[in-house]
Amino acid sequence: xxxxxxxxxxxxxxxxxxxxxxxxxxxxxxxxxxxxxxxxxxxxxxxxxxxxxxxxxxxxxxxxxxxxxxxxxxxxxxxxxxxxxxxxxxxxxxxxxxxxxxxxxxxxxxxxxxxxxxxxxxxxxxxxxxxxxxxxxxxxxxxxxxxxxxxxxxxxxxxxxxxxxxxxxxxxxxxxxxxxxxxxxxxxxxxxxxxxxxxxxxxxxxxxxxxxxxxxxxxxxxxxxxxxxxxxxxxxxxxxxxxxxxxxx
Amino acid sequence: xxxxxxxxxxxxxxxxxxxxxxxxxxxxxxxxxxxxxxxxxxxxxxxxxxxxxxxxxxxxxxxxxxxxxxxxxxxxxxxxxxxxxxxxxxxxxxxxxxxxxxxxxxxxxxxxxxxxxxxxxxxxxxxxxxxxxxxxxxxxxxxxxxxxxxxxxxxxxxxxxxxxxxxxxxxxxxxxxxxxxxxxxxxxxxxxxxxxxxxxxxxxxxxxxxxxxxxxxxxxxxxxxxxxxxxxxxxxxxxxxxxxxxxxxxxxxxxxxxxxxxxxxxxxxxxxxxxxxxxxxxxxxxxxxxxxxxxxxxxxxxxxxxxxxxxxxxxxxxxxxxxxxxxxxxxxxxxxxxxxxxxxxxxxxxxxxxxxxxxxxxxxxxxxxxxxxxxxxxxxxxxxxxxx
Numbered sequence: 001x002x003x004x005x006x007x008x009x010x011x012x013x014x015x016x017x018x019x020x021x022x023x024x025x026x027x028x029x030x031x032x033x034x035x036x037x038x039x040x041x042x043x044x045x046x047x048x049x050x051x052x053x054x055x056x057x058x059x060x061x062x063x064x065x066x067x068x069x070x071x072x073x074x075x076x077x078x079x080x081x082x083x084x085x086x087x088x089x090x091x092x093x094x095x096x097x098x099x100x101x102x103x104x105x106x107x108x109x110x111x112x113x114x115x116x117x118x119x120x121x122x123x124x125x126x127x128x129x130x131x132x133x134x135x136x137x138x139x140x141x142x143x144x145x146x147x148x149x150x151x152x153x154x155x156x157x158x159x160x161x162x163x164x165x166x167x168x169x170x171x172x173x174x175x176x177x178x179x180x181x182x183x184x185x186x187x188x189x190x191x192x193x194x195x196x197x198x199x200x201x202x203x204x205x206x207x208x209x210x211x212x213x214x215x216x217x218x219x220x221x222x223x224x225x226x227x228x229x230x231x232x233x234x235x236x237x238x239x240x241x242x243x244x245x246x247x248x249x
Numbered sequence: 250x251x252x253x254x255x256x257x258x259x260x261x262x263x264x265x266x267x268x269x270x271x272x273x274x275x276x277x278x279x280x281x282x283x284x285x286x287x288x289x290x291x292x293x294x295x296x297x298x299x300x301x302x303x304x305x306x307x308x309x310x311x312x313x314x315x316x317x318x319x320x321x322x323x324x325x326x327x328x329x330x331x332x333x334x335x336x337x338x339x340x341x342x343x344x345x346x347x348x349x350x351x352x353x354x355x356x357x358x359x360x361x362x363x364x365x366x367x368x369x370x371x372x373x374x375x376x377x378x379x380x381x382x383x384x385x386x387x388x389x390x391x392x393x394x395x396x397x398x399x400x401x402x403x404x405x406x407x408x409x410x411x412x413x414x415x416x417x418x419x420x421x422x423x424x425x426x427x428x429x430x431x432x433x434x435x436x437x438x439x440x441x442x443x444x445x446x447x448x449x450x451x452x453x454x455x456x457x458x459x460x461x462x463x464x465x466x467x468x469x470x471x472x473x474x475x476x477x478x479x480x481x482x483x484x485x486x487x488x489x490x491x492x493x494x495x496x497x498x499x500x501x502x503x504x505x506x507x508x509x510x511x512x513x514x515x516x517x518x519x520x521x522x523x524x525x526x527x528x529x530x531x532x533x534x535x536x537x538x539x540x541x542x543x544x545x546x547x548x549x550x551x552x553x554x555x556x557x558x559x560x561x562x563x564x565x566x567x568x569x570x571x572x573x574x575x576x577x578x579x580x581x582x583x584x585x586x587x588x589x590x591x592x593x594x595x596x597x598x599x600x601x602x603x604x605x606x607x608x609x610x611x612x613x614x615x616x617x618x619x620x621x622x623x624x625x626x627x628x629x630x631x632x633x634x635x636x637x
Contacts, residue, residue, distance in 0.1 A: 048466045051631045073468040080466065084459030088266040089259075100255045101469040145463065 006056035018208035031199035102149035136167035256477025281435025433592030443489025
């Protein structure tokens with residue numbers, strides 16, 4: 001389970017995250033939805049303990065990453081916005097490196113990598129250098145790398161960015177299955193349809209604050225819109241829409 | 250397996266697959282030794298030529314005393330050709346001396362005996378030989394004049410207003426020694442440059458390619474991460490030093506250095522001692538490079554900072570290659586400068602006190618450990634995500 005409570009972070013004059021609280025429960029896919037610059041990436045970095053919050057705290061299965069960073073990181077797999085691979089290594093070597101850094105080794109690790117590659121449909125590419133990989137193939141390797149230690153909690157920051165339709169489909173299946181297997185999955189995106197079909201709960205973030213939190217159905221009802229996309233626009237631009245309503249009246 | 254070893258092994262595998270890194274690792278160690286041995290060989294050759302000046306003398310029979318004097322001054326005198334002009338013009342001889350038939354009579358009667366030296370002033374290469382011949386001839390003329398004065402009861406010193414003694418420092422020996430000072434320079438550069446490419450690739454490069462953040466999300470300790478990367482950079486720097494020293498030792502064994510009166514060969518002990526001096530330096534430089542490159546956002550940025558950083562200690566080292574500094578413990582404790590003075594001394598056959606070697610190694614290890622500590626601290630802070 002991933003818990004964020006009242007996270008706040010300031011960089012100089014910029015308040016990147018003002019007040020972000022949410023919970024990503026086990027066995028569910030939680031979506032974080034927000035426009036660019038809403039503070040999603042900074043919030044995710046706080047979950048992994050790379051950025052120290054000015055106020056509030058994050059907990060991974062009850063562990064504060066500031067207090068016990070290694071223990072917290074062992075329980076969470078994060079696919080950040082920066083997802084560069086080592087292009088001179090093969091797909092397997094890339095994933096193996098991270099597996100070894102998580103304390104795995106030997107035939108057990110290799111079997112686990114094989115299973116991940118089969119699952120992500122990477123098996124035929126396993127022993128090729130990632131230099132010539134397509135964007136979708138690279139993304140899959142990066143995801144395999146992030147979850148190689150089979151963490152209870154998985155955070156994927158815009159994993160469908162720049163992928164073709166087929167890759168997006170297989171990725172969705174992968175995410176859904178992670179949730180079905182009992183993992184807590186946090187899935188950030190700015191593609192509404194994806195969040196609507198994939199997520200059990202949606203957290204909408206705008207300007208560093210959580211503006212809405214609920215099931216897709218609840219959010220649609222609350223915003224008074226039929227589609228989640230309209231709900232998103234209504235919820236993230238609330239002050240403006242208030243003015244518009246007043247003018248109409 | 251310890252995380253430190255996992256990181257170091259991965260970085261080494263990655264580095265060895267980087268064609269540019271490997272190429273520079275293989276090419277650099279060859280440059281210095283090839284350059285120095287070529288220059289030294291040329292000098293040796295020239296010095297040898299200067300020593301055996303051959304002078305064809307036409308009419309040798311007229312001047313046996315002169316011939317004896319020339320030979321005493323180290324000039325090989327041979328019977329001259331019938332056409333001295335052709336021989337000199339073609340370059341077969343640097344000069345030809347022509348002794349006229351009236352020479353013995355003039356000498357006997359106390360007149361000025363005329364000699365003719367056929368030279369071609371436009372031939373630069375013949376200058377040293379001509380100079381030697383001219384000096385020998387002038388010396389002989391002075392001796393004859395002095396003897397004439399003595400026979401008349403006059404001191405020869407009266408005829409000489411002044412005496413100038415020339416102290417020529419630009420002997421081939423001195424020039425050779427200067428060149429030899431470049432050898433430690435190249436070995437030093439191997440220690441300084443050997444790990445630089447990797448150091449910037451492992452930090453700024455990792456950040457630039459976007460693989461640093463995923464790496465930092467793994468549970469591996471920051472200290473192990475930094476130490477592993479440092480070990481990989483050090484391995485490159487150290488193998489560069491070993492290769493350079495090996496090539497240098499081999500190149501020097503091919504140059505006839507004993508003609509310069511220098512320790513002709515680098516013994517295995519010398520090479521090991523040099524290695525012992527340079528490895529702590531490589532430890533320090535790769536640690537410092539890792540620290541500096543950790544602040545850069547891109548490899549390019551890192552390389553600019555690193556080349557500036559590298560140039561600073563190179564200046565005194567360059568200066569020292571002409572003006573050797575005596576290795577005192579204080580000098581030895583200054584990275585690069587200390588190694589330079591110790592290695593220079595070693596090549597001149599001077600072995601410093603063990604305490605000096607110890608001071609040299611200890612200061613480098615201490616500075617290196619400090620740099621690693623600061624780097625590990627940086628990697629534990631959130632600054633590492635953003636760079637600078």
